[in-house]
Amino acid sequence: MKHGIAQDGLTSTTCIGLFLAAPSIPVPIVRAGLYLARSLGFFWLARRLTRRGLRIICYHGFAVAEEYKYRSTLFVRGEFFRKRVEYLKRKGYPILALQDALAALAVDRLPPCATVITMDDGWRGVYTVGLPIIRELNIPVTVYVTTYYVENRIPVYTVTVSYLFWRAAAQRVDLPRGIGAFDLRHEAEIAEEVVQKFGAELPPAERLEFLRELAKALDVSFDEIEGEQLFRVMDEQQLRGLAAAGIDIQLHSHRHNWPLYDQKMVESEIDENRRFLQRIVSRPLQHFCYPSGVYGPHQAEWLARLGVKSATTIDPGLNYIDTSPFALRRLVDGGPVSDIEFAAEMTGFMELVRSLRRWLSARRTQRAGAGMNSSGPGQPSLPCGKGGA
Structure with a gap:
């Protein structure tokens, strides 16, 4: 079943700041930040700093x-x-x-x-x-x-099953061997999980036969998989x-x-x-x-x-x-x-970014711990770990 955020006018400081601090950033913004970092010479610098890695x-x-x-x-x-x-x-x-x-x-x-x-x-x-x-x-x-x-000598079961569900054209399927009927528009993940567990218990020859039955139920050509020796x-x-x-x-x-x-x-x-x-x-x-x-x-x-x-x-x-x-x-x-x-x-720029993010996270943790420790007498002292690169 074959079931970016544009931002104009961001300064270089804003781009790099977003890139370093945000837990999840849209891919187009990440890539824009990387192009900017390279143009500013950060890739060259990172390669020198991480050359021993x-x-x-x-x-x-x-x-x-x-x-x-x-x-x-x-x-x-x-x-x-x-x-x-x-x-x-x-x-x-x-x-x-x-x-x-x-x-x-x-x-x-x-x-x-x-x-x-x-x-x-x-x-x-x-x-x-x-x-x-x-x-x-x-x-x-x-x-x-x-x-x-x-x-x-059979196709790798887990990957083949996943591929068959990805290729499935039908919206509803009655899975073989009485496994059950599923609406693939809403239950594809559940159906695949059930099939994965079912096949894990089968011996290799029977597992191959079940894959053929599954492909037929999902209206996918298994002859193509076998003919091209896929998976x-x-x-x-x-x-x-x-x-x-x-x-x-x-x-x-x-x-x-x-x-x-x-x-x-x-x-x-x-x-x-x-x-x-x-x-x-x-x-x-x-x-x-x-x-x-x-x-x-x-x-x-x-x-x-x-x-x-x-x-x-x-x-x-x-x-x-x-x-x-x-x-x-x-x-x-x-x-x-x-x-x-x-x-x-490869230049090590992302290695430095990850190290900086760990350091920033450790700093936030330390500040939060310090805030709790200073909340008044009688409060327990909380240990704070140090972040490393």
Whole structure:
């Protein structure tokens, strides 16, 4: 179901003030503020101030057809990726292998504005669309691979279901297997949630058959999905080809299901993931990416015991010598990210903005605490935390 604010005459001070202080700003105003900041030299200054920070960029898959119209962060076009890498090279961002970058970061010997490119999940388009571009541009890339769907050759269920509902032409649907009838004009999210839960309990072969039934009910061609091999991860042969081409393949859990507090499940996910990939990859499997960015600081010890040396998040920001190797920040790139926003992240301007916003928030908290403490005798003393950059 394919179910900006213009402001004239804003001064530069007003634009930057809005940008730094407001919790939510319309995208056109943000971009206007970024263009203004660049023209005033703030991008250049930010790059100098943050040059010792490691930039790690996060991509996911490549569109093999028109999936980018559905989720343009999950599936980027090949030309989009090419232009990004060409920008990095043109602007002098050295692109390093993950292992080399982390080793240099640990001893504070990174080249200025060092950059790492990572890709999550192991989507088929990384091999069919991305690899030729990676080879042509001669860049190191790390691909974090989740292995359940490598082993079970069906489309990724959660993403396929979401796509089918996005494509649905019908306004009302009677879902298969007695799940229920829904008015998609008002209940699409509820219907999709029910279907996601239902399919999670099915074995792979039955899950595939249910996807066909669901597509028919929603009046979407499943033949197109199967014919173009949409929403599939790489198979073993493609992963071997990726590894043979020098791509760094690393850990991303087996089922892409990551608990916060179940240590045994964490161990199982890493062990199964590593055991499967060891049949394909000769280099050590010791770097990890948290599925969907779910993690807790307490998991660092768990991962270290499992022989993992680093773990990436989807928290925005740069990485310095004092950044935990188990909470590495990344810049998530994709179709919705404009050129000026990408430049703002890469130069470190947005890093400085986030630091300033944290500082302003801490100041407001301190003032509020001071106000309560000065409200009269007998009031309890409230602790105030300090904000850091």
